[in-house]
Amino acid sequence: MQYLPNILFLIALVLGVGFFIKNVRKLTRNINLGRDVDRSDNKPKRWRNMAKIALGQYKMVKRPISGVLHVIVYVGFIIINIEVLEIIIDGLFGTHRIFGFMGEFYDVLIGSFEILAFLVFVTVVIFWLRRNALHIKRFMSSDLIGWPKLDGNLILYFEMVLMGLFLVMNAADYQLQIMGASHYASVDGIVGSFPVSQFIAPVFEGMSEATLIVVERAAWWLHILGILVFLNYLYYSKHLHILLAFPNTYYANLKPQGQFTNTDAVTKEVMLMMDLDADPYAAPPEPEGEPEKFGASDVSDLNWVQLMNAYSCTECGRCTSECPANQTGKILSPRKIMMDTRDRLEEVGKNIDANGGTFQPDGKQLLDDYITKEELWACTTCNACVEACPISIDPLSIIMEMRRYMVMEESAAPSDLNNAMTNIENNGAPWPFNQMDRANWIDEA
């Protein structure tokens, strides 16, 4: 019976990590439903971008208030997680503060964890106020109605509770050490320093040792179980960005933002048409398999980086707040483009799971069922959304692929655009002017 807590802890750990691995597998499977795209070039530049943008939060702080607040939570999250390592070892072996042997250095560590935990708690409260009380436009948007709003708040509640439990655990531990409780007290005096939780500790004065141990153990267990639950919550949440921001910035487009891809399948056809040596009477080659679809009508027509973008999006709405169409009341929202892509991808993933590993057509697609044509046609391709994203997500590339599908597969462009395109085709300009008149301006001078 003596080892019961250790065994229970091991089971919890294996379940938590095991379930997480299962989710990561599902995540990579879904991302790989996308078309291939080569992003293996220029590795040094990619590492630098990841270091600067994801690790260094370079683009986050372009909006100073939310940026600095985010850096506090981010740094807190990373540093406090060092403590989780100790918690896991203590949990597995029944030790008490195994890293305590580090003496003063340990005191500094625990002290900084506590200060960071407190700062994170305060920042998260500010984040909650920004989302729920301060009427900030990008958090009031209709994009977030329902689960996205709840998701955003749940993450904040999770973090408040975890930081709270961490501090309560330390406070009870500190009090137990002062009382000289066996297993807690050390011959070397107080292990750790408690600059924040020492203010909570007086609450426990007068409690019996047994009660305090219950409080300490309860906080300890809830804290680590909470972390394991939170780890597994990520897959279902916008909070996945804490992991995916890194590969997302690594694999981001390195070319000038104005350079749109030249579709290879189209190039093949165009070159064939322009080839003067081609035999006009030759029988067309037998098509191999299904002809390639131009553009994207569903998630599997997008490339894997675009699908990873969708899972990485934390729905902050900086893209939408910079979008000229959105600012002037059009229904286009680049954030919604990313959220819709993820929702549809999840739906496709569940379909595959339910049908033994193959997708069964469900009569739905990303275009029309999630993203409407009106949204897609409102885009000015100005790249403001791409520029605004703190982790280099590219909503514009998805909009463009879907426009290509609408125009090349469905011939569904607005009639004004069809006129302009007919003009380009017939007389080399989007307006109905004669190409032979192109140089008339010279004589008009």
Place this chain on the structure above:
Amino acid sequence: MSEQLKVPTMAEFMAQGKQPEVLFWVGCAGSFDDRAKKITKAFARILNKANVDFAVLGAEESCTGDPAKRAGNEFLFQMQAVTNIEVLNGYEVKKIVTACPHCFNTLKNEYPSLGGNYEVVHHTQFLKSLLEDGRLTVEGGKFKGKRITFHDPCYLGRANGVYEAPRDLLRKLDVELVEMRKCKAKGLCCGAGGAQMFKEPEPGHKDVNIERTEQALETKPDIIAAGCPFCNTMMTDGVKNKEKEDAIEVMDVAEMIAAAEDL
């Protein structure tokens, strides 16, 4: 406005067995739109003044395909691109200058993988290099002290990172350069990009060019400077909508330089 413009075509150069220093890609707006033609002429006058050996394609020029591509018609874009590349390569063109950021972006970024490799510069970059090389001098006189705000074209700024060349030219004119609250990488689109120029906007509560014009008017400018014929149209319409056309001019940077030199 004195003498006749000297604008030879590539065909004329070729007939003499010569190569110009640079090809001036005029673009559809610059060729056909009445407002944009003034920019084209102003730029050509400066090129004449600086004795730049340049040529145009004339009737052999055709749309780069930019609006078709942004509208999603990749097929039409590539047809245009391949046809243009054949003409450009036929003339062994090495360097291209254009006053249209859309042509600039497409020629510079989207033609290479289809076989068209050229050094492509925006006219503000080219003018800046003329000044730096001492081939052109400008006096600020006419615009000295005037409040000017520069509207960044998306396809010059964000799309290609060119923010300073047009501003450097304006500084040479001794103007008081004032920035809008949304400028450079955070600049707001004029509303014309992505083939929006050629269609009606989707329903909303405002047109994009009105929003952008309001941002420009906040700076209380004498002149709104632009570097793109489409931005120029959108901002001009915006200023008219605000009934400020008598007080505020929308001018291309090249027009300002030409005006400063009484060209």
